[in-house]
Amino acid sequence: MxxxxxxxxxxxxxxxxxxxxxxxxKRYIKVNSNNESCIDNIDIYVLIEDDILKDIKFSGEACAISTSSTSIMIQNLIGKSVSESKMYIENFENMVQELAYDNNLLNEALVYSEIYKQGNRKNCALLPYIGLKKAIKQYEKN
Amino acid sequence: MNREDFPMLNQDIIYFDNGATTLKPKCVIDKTVEYYEKYGANAHRGDYDISYKVDQEYENVRGLVKKFINAKYLEEIIFTAGSTESLNLVARGFFEPLLEVGDEVLITKSEHASNVLPWFYLANTKGVKVNYIPLDDNHYVTLENVKKAITPNTKVISLAYITNVIGDIRPIKEIAEFAHKNNIFLVVDGAQSIGHLKTDVQDLDVDFLTFSAHKMCGPTGVGVLYGKKELLENVEPLILGGGMNESFDNENEIYYKDLPTRLEAGTPNIAGVIAFGKAIEYLEAIGIDKIADYEKKLRKYLIDKLISIPFIDIINIESDSGIVSFNVTDIFSQDVAYYLNKYNVCVRAGNHCAKILKNEVGVKNTLRISLYFYNTYEEIDELIDLLSNKEKILEEML
Structure with a gap:
């Protein structure tokens, strides 16, 4: 790119x-996304109905990479099914961790395809995914 | 000053994170190696020559610390793993058995987590109340506000001598005098002050003082708890085991050793303590007053330049220590830190472990420059040059 x-x-x-x-x-599942190594701290709100991520919002304070990564993730996943979202998450994580991934699935999130070159920023790009995974887990548990 | 003493400065870095930890001079590093290479036995055994040598070296440092802070007795110096452990030892070992439901502890919202969480623990387990001394417009503690904050139930005031975000120097001597008149104990967290400001525990008349070696050119993993002898006698050891016991036969017959050994269970950080002694000698040779004076000039130079940049908000314009906290308008502090890192400038971004301070200053995260005597005016010029161009920061922070 x-x-x-x-x-x-x-x-x-x-x-x-x-x-x-x-x-x-209250219909939204609210989860917190933070990681120990940095000061980013965001809340993610996910509305899942009939296995579809109908809406996602976020709030909080985070760096440029975390904030943009959250914004892009949300735009890519609104309207997607839970299983499609999981596939997307796995692909994104693989990309950041330098593993094999399908770049057709990630759209704008491909802007982070070289983030691995800055080791200390990998966690920033991954931050919103920590929360989203928690939210999906909660949905599946219920 | 003295840059040639620091091997870390041989690489191309500008180190402005001295509030987190200071760099170590070669003599401190060499002393660590000397222990491991020449007399690397355990302490407090003394049955053979090198073990006797370890004891001498180790206990010699206790004497150096005593002199450094002008304590009255050697037994008043307890070696710990750092200021955090020291503060926990005071709160849990001394105050937990002493305080009762409804007793009050006074701290401020600018304290480091280590001087907050042990007290919160007592609040949750003992029903002790944690209250806050209001800070003035500069986020300072004044004696007037201490007077306003105490109640008949106040038993302890626990304050940093210098805070790690605002960098204000607290009027400890005046607070101690007032506290003692009202039968209140005074605990002082000296982590940020010890390597920057002359500390005389007898003159200040503090009851407890805690600090870490690594913030004064010493190794990590070593700290000190100073306490007045008659108070330390009543500190319950939190760690039980080897070294600190005199004898035991069964659970009813246990005898602990006297101070200071009673509070230093297990094999201590021998190499660290011995090297810490070298750090004290090193700082004393330069002179703490000279360090304080130089830092003050450096800080003024930095502040004068930072103020002239319109998109920089300084949290603590006024302050006598070497700590400056600020933000670049509309850019997250961590992004600015990443940008500076690209030019090998090391600064800290975040809340700096002072998580309740945001309620006071209205800002959650900041960039922090913390200066030490090996920093230079030229380094500040480079920093200012990098911070002067907001477009460049936005361009290069990613």
């Missing part, structure tokens, strides 16, 4: 994050 395009997409999603709002609606 072109370096400038990559930067533009990340900065755009950082400075104008999509779906960023606090949700009080």
């Amino acid at each position: 072109d370096e400038n395009l990559r930067r533009d997409i990340i900065l755009d999603n950082y400075q104008n994050p999509r779906n960023k709002e606090i949700v009080l609606d």
